[in-house]
Every structure is written in structure tokens, then in C-alpha cells.
Amino acid sequence: MATVEHARGRRIYEGTRIPSPIPTILQVDPAQHDLDDILTVNFGPNHPSTHGVLRLIVDLDGEHIAGIAAVIGYLHTGFEKTMEQKTWWKCMTYPERIDYVSYTYNGLVFALAVEKLLGIEVPRKATWMRMCMGELNRLHSHLIWLGTSALEIGAISMLWYAFREREKVCEIAEMVGGTRMHTRYFQAGGLAEDIPPGFFDVARSFCGQMAKGVDDYEAILNSNKIWLERTVGIGLLSAADAIALGQSGPVARASGIDWDLRRNMPYLAYDEVDFDVPVYHGGDVYDRYKVHMDEMRQSVGIIVQCLERLERMEGEPWIADDRKVVLPPRHELHTSMESLIHHFKIVTEGYTVPEGEVYVTVESPRGELGCYVVSDGGPKPWRVKFRAPSFVALEATATCMTDAAVADLIAVVGSLDGVMGEVDR
Amino acid sequence: MAYEAVPGVIETREAYGETTLVVDPARLVEACIHLRDVEGFSFLSDLSPADYLGWGSVGVAGYIGTAAGRDLHAPGSQGLARVPDPKPKRFSVSYHLLRLGDEPRRVRVQVWLDDGEDVDSVVPVWPTADWHEREAFDMFGIHFRGHPNLVRILMEDDWEGHPLRKDYPIGGEPVRFSGEE
Numbered sequence: 120m121a122t123v124e125h126a127r128g129r130r131i132y133e134g135t136r137i138p139s140p141i142p143t144i145l146q147v148d149p150a151q152h153d154l155d156d157i158l159t160v161n162f163g164p165n166h167p168s169t170h171g172v173l174r175l176i177v178d179l180d181g182e183h184i185a186g187i188a189a190v191i192g193y194l195h196t197g198f199e200k201t202m203e204q205k206t207w208w209k210c211m212t213y214p215e216r217i218d219y220v221s222y223t224y225n226g227l228v229f230a231l232a233v234e235k236l237l238g239i240e241v242p243r244k245a246t247w248m249r250m251c252m253g254e255l256n257r258l259h260s261h262l263i264w265l266g267t268s269a270l271e272i273g274a275i276s277m278l279w280y281a282f283r284e285r286e287k288v289c290e291i292a293e294m295v296g297g298t299r300m301h302t303r304y305f306q307a308g309g310l311a312e313d314i315p316p317g318f319f320d321v322a323r324s325f326c327g328q329m330a331k332g333v334d335d336y337e338a339i340l341n342s343n344k345i346w347l348e349r350t351v352g353i354g355l356l357s358a359a360d361a362i363a364l365g366q367s368g369p370v371a372r373a374s375g376i377d378w379d380l381r382r383n384m385p386y387l388a389y390d391e392v393d394f395d396v397p398v399y400h401g402g403d404v405y406d407r408y409k410v411h412m413d414e415m416r417q418s419v420g421i422i423v424q425c426l427e428r429l430e431r432m433e434g435e436p437w438i439a440d441d442r443k444v445v446l447p448p449r450h451e452l453h454t455s456m457e458s459l460i461h462h463f464k465i466v467t468e469g470y471t472v473p474e475g476e477v478y479v480t481v482e483s484p485r486g487e488l489g490c491y492v493v494s495d496g497g498p499k500p501w502r503v504k505f506r507a508p509s510f511v512a513l514e515a516t517a518t519c520m521t522d523a524a525v526a527d528l529i530a531v532v533g534s535l536d537g538v539m540g541e542v543d544r
Numbered sequence: 545m546a547y548e549a550v551p552g553v554i555e556t557r558e559a560y561g562e563t564t565l566v567v568d569p570a571r572l573v574e575a576c577i578h579l580r581d582v583e584g585f586s587f588l589s590d591l592s593p594a595d596y597l598g599w600g601s602v603g604v605a606g607y608i609g610t611a612a613g614r615d616l617h618a619p620g621s622q623g624l625a626r627v628p629d630p631k632p633k634r635f636s637v638s639y640h641l642l643r644l645g646d647e648p649r650r651v652r653v654q655v656w657l658d659d660g661e662d663v664d665s666v667v668p669v670w671p672t673a674d675w676h677e678r679e680a681f682d683m684f685g686i687h688f689r690g691h692p693n694l695v696r697i698l699m700e701d702d703w704e705g706h707p708l709r710k711d712y713p714i715g716g717e718p719v720r721f722s723g724e725e
Binding site: 137191192195197199200204235236362363364365376378383384474475476477478480487489491493495496501502504506510511513514543544 | 559560562564586587588589590592593594595596599600628629638640642644648650652670671672674675679683696697698699700707708712714
């Protein structure tokens with residue numbers, strides 16, 4: 120494998136660093152370390168910098184990490200099993216709680232999977248609103264990532280700046296779906312509600328604030344000496360190792376993999392919007408940070424384009440007109456017997472979904488988020504499986520931690536952007 | 545696109561715009577190496593097992609019924625519109641592959657296993673399969689031959705049973721009392 124030369128003169132390693140024979144556990148190499156000097160330290164699961172409850176067992180040789188093993192499962196809540204017991208209609212609530220930071224995407228991928236099985240056509244207003252809310256959620260997720268990861272390695276003020284904008288995203292979500300997070304705004308067939316009055320003004324003003332916000336964050340961090348010391352050249356992952364380890368999203372794009380599902384395999388209406396896919400070649404924590412920052416700028420651009428299109432769709436339907444799947448409008452329940460029956464049947468028995476299996480993927484803020492759904496033709500899913508990008512990202516921890524010092528551990532784990540709810544499901 | 549050259553393919557299915565290659569479990573690794581090196585599926589997106597115990601026998605009510613008859617204690621219209629197609633064995637393991645690059649494509653490789661049957665690990669082909677296979681073992685009790693570290697990943701090490709199996713009891717777990725021996 121060729122050495123990747125970076126513009127700033129940094130190099131990613133040659134060959135592969137995936138630990139062998141056990142790919143996800145870095146074992147202490149007796150040739151390099153005196154086993155008597157190894158100090159084994161338990162890190163987590165209740166540690167504020169683990170973004171949840173990740174436990175790492177770290178073998179230290181002085182300051183240096185000689186071995187590492189990740190222990191996960193502390194947040195295992197059995198979402199997949201629970202969803203097998205609920206009707207499709209009730210299941211819509213669950214995916215959003217799996218990755219509680221990018222909840223919109225989890226809801227979206229499940230809705231898309233159900234719609235694929237149903238063969239239901241979604242109105243274009245719903246498609247564009249899904250993109251708009253999705254990109255807002257990407258900002259939400261990246262802001263939480265930026266705030267917490269920067270906080271952990273010493274840039275404490277970043278948390279308050281990032282959460283200033285994040286608060287606005289939550290307010291918009293509340294305006295649209297009624298709650299700040301986990302809105303259940305996406306339904307099979309479209310959206311739960313029409314776009315509320317005043318949405319466009321609030322969203323536009325947020326886009327202006329956000330564009331300026333990203334400039335502010337970069338002004339604080341980009342050339343901050345401490346930030347550079349903590350991030351540049353830390354947590355290296357080469358492109359070949361990233362693919363072998365199934366990395367996607369910002370982690371892969373920081374390792375020089377020019378891949379984004381939104382551009383390469385467009386879904387929703389991503390083929391109709393203009394945006395760039397930021398790619399960096401350093402494969403370190405700093406480049407992961409740069410990818411996140413550039414993606415935030417691109418997301419603002421996509422939101423603006425979505426708002427322009429949505430404004431011209433005033434009065435159009437926001438959910439498919441299929442009474443066997445979609446709840447009837449509330450006002451009809453008082454006047455129409457048929458609507459009342461449909462409402463009752465969907466809520467109590469649920470709708471049935473044709474037999475089959477589908478695998479749907481979207482580009483979530485953490486990368487490739489997949490949903491494998493099997494239906495036996497009944498009112499409940501036979502099997503639901505989520506391909507959680509956080510779960511896969513944590514697999515790369517041991518590889519990224521080669522030659523790292525203990526202080527880098529926090530920076531590396533933060534940069535992989537795992538959300539433990541999604542890791543453990 | 546044709547996948548005739550893939551070794552060990554038993555059946556090719558097209559449904560919902562997705563291609564499924566059902567592969568002989570004995571030749572899985574061979575097929576995966578071919579798909580990775582010749583067809584360019586360098587990215588293992590997901591490994592999704594499923595348990596089909598009781599497929600088509602529960603939940604069927606109304607006027608359809610199954611081979612086992614109609615459950616008169618669960619009448620109503622909630623049920624299958626038709627009896628689903630039978631499955632060859634109890635477990636399926638689906639490998640969702642992705643080809644990166646200019647002609648992106650997805651394909652699902654599927655193997656069928658009975659309870660107690662092993663399948664070869666694909667960790668040597670895609671290292672990312674490591675945790676996926678551990679999860680499949682943890683949740684379904686499927687054994688992957690040659691996996692470097694096949695231990696539970698989400699449940700505790702001493703957990704009994706495999707929770708995502710269809711015969712795993714739900715709705716409670718045995719309660720242990722403090723005075724118990």
C-alpha cells in the first residue's frame with residue numbers, strides 16, 4: 120500500500136494496523152513491552168468522556184497504550200426484540216430512540232424500509248421536508264459531537280457555543296413535531312403534520328446564524344495550538360484499514376475515502392440538490408474534525424435549497440392518501456364513519472406489510488445507517504436489524520490506538536463519534 | 545448483472561429491487577472472496593441473522609388459517625393475508641455487501657442454517673465482521689468457525705440463552721431472592 124502524503128507533510132502509516140489475530144482487541148506485544156511493566160487500567164463505563172457507557176480496559180506501559188479491549192452492551196435495551204412484538208405502526212416510535220443524537224435518521228431509515236415493502240408513494244413535499252429535517256438533525260448531531268469532543272480535550276468554551284446553535288435545532292424540531300427530540304414526525308407514507316406556519320422564517324434565520332457559527336468554531340479551534348497538539352497526527356486510520364473495518368461517514372472521509380451515500384447512491388431527492396462531499400487525507404482526529412465542520416456548511420446549503428423548494432409546495436399533501444396505512448385527518452373522525460373505522464383499525468390492529476425482506480441505508484451523521492426488515496405479511500415485523508455506524512466505528516478503536524498515549528485515548532474515542540445507545544441498541 | 549461466476553450460489557433472487565444470492569454454507573468464504581476480489585464488494589455493510597422458528601404458524605388468524613389450523617382464541621382480522629412461503633431452514637444469515645466506486649451496487653449474500661449448524665467466519669475476508677459475528681452469536685447462538693474471539697458482546701458473559709431467538713421467553717426473567725442458596 121502506498122504511503123499517503125498529506126499536504127501538511129503528515130503521513131498515514133504504511134501497511135495495515137488492524138491488530139492480529141484479534142482484530143478488535145489490541146493485545147500487548149511481548150516483543151515491544153516488558154510484561155512486568157504493564158499496568159491495566161479500567162476506563163469507564165461511567166466516565167463523562169465515553170459519550171454514554173463505554174468501558175475500555177487499557178494496558179499501559181508508562182504513558183503509552185500497549186493493549187486495549189472494548190466492553191460494550193451496558194445500554195443494550197433490546198430494541199430489535201421489542202419491535203418484533205409491536206405493530207408496524209407502533210414500531211415507528213422505537214428507531215428514533217436508538218441513536219438519540221441523530222434520531223431523525225433512525226426514524227427515516229425505518230420509514231423508508233416500511234415504505235419499500237409497502238410500495239407506497241410518498242408525496243414530494245414529504246420527501247423534501249425529510250431532507251430538510253434530516254440535515255437539521257445532522258447539524259444537531261455534529262454540534263453535540265463538536266461540543267462534547269472539544270470539551271473532553273480541553274476546549275471547554277466550545278460546548279457552550281455548540282449548544283447555543285443546537286438549542287435552535289431543538290426549537291425548530293419542537294415547532295415542527297411537538298417535541299424537542301424523538302419527534303416521530305416521519306410516518307410510513309410521509310409526515311405526521313403539515314409544515315407549521317412561521318417555519319420558513321425561523322429556519323432561514325437559523326441557517327444564517329449557523330453559517331456564522333461554523334466560522335466562529337473554526338476561528339476558535341483551527342489554529343489553536345493546544346487543539347492542534349491534541350488532534351494532529353493522533354488516531355491514525357488509513358483508507359484501506361477504514362474500508363476493511365467497515366468505517367463510513369466522517370471517519371472514512373477523513374481517511375481519504377471519497378464516499379457519501381447522498382451523492383453516490385442518492386435517496387430521497389439528494390440528486391436534485393447541490394452540495395460537496397468534504398474529503399481529507401490525514402486520517403487523524405484533526406481531519407475528522409475538519410470533515411465535520413465542512414459537512415455542517417454543506418448541510419446549511421442543503422437546508423436553504425430545501426426551504427426554497429418547500430416554500431413553493433404550499434398546500435400540497437404531506438402524506439400519502441392511503442387509508443389502509445395512513446391515519447385519516449383528525450377532523451374527519453367527527454363526521455365520517457369510514458374514517459373512524461380506519462383510524463380504529465390502524466391504531467388497534469395496525470396495518471399489514473407485504474411479505475419480504477429489504478435492506479435500506481441512509482447517510483446518517485455517523486455514516487452508513489442500515490435497516491434490515493423482514494415481514495411475514497402480518498401486522499408486526501418478523502425481524503428488524505439496524506446496521507449501527509457507531510457500533511462499527513468503535514471496532515476501529517484498537518486500530519486507531521496503535522502507538523497512542525493515554526491522553527490521546529479520549530481524543531480518539533471522541534473522534535470516532537460513537538453514540539452508545541446505537542452501539543448497544 | 546449476473547453472478548453466475550460466484551462459487552457456491554444455490555439460488556439468485558430479485559425482490560424489491562434487491563439481489564439476494566443464496567449460497568451453500570460450505571462455500572461461503574470462497575464466494576465472499578470472489579465477490580470481494582473479482583466483483584469489487586470490498587465493504588461489508590452489515591451481517592443480519594434472522595430466526596424463522598414458527599414462521600407462518602403464529603399470528604395467522606381470521607379466515608385464512610395455517611396447516612396447524614385456525615386459532616379460535618385469537619380471532620379477528622389481525623393476521624396474515626396469506627400463508628408466507630416456507631423457509632428452507634431455521635436461521636438465515638444475510639451479509640449485506642456494498643461496492644464502493646463509480647458503479648456502486650449492493651448485494652445480499654444469504655446462508656441458511658439449522659440450529660447447531662456452524663458456518664465459516666468471514667473475518668479473514670472483512671475484518672469488520674468480527675463484532676457483527678460476535679453479536680450474531682450472542683443474540684442467536686450461531687457459531688462461526690474460525691472466529692478469533694467468539695464471545696458474547698452485548699449480553700453478559702454468563703448470560704443464558706440467546707435473546708433474539710424466537711423461542712426466547714419475553715416478559716420477565718427469573719427472580720432471585722436474597723435468601724436463596
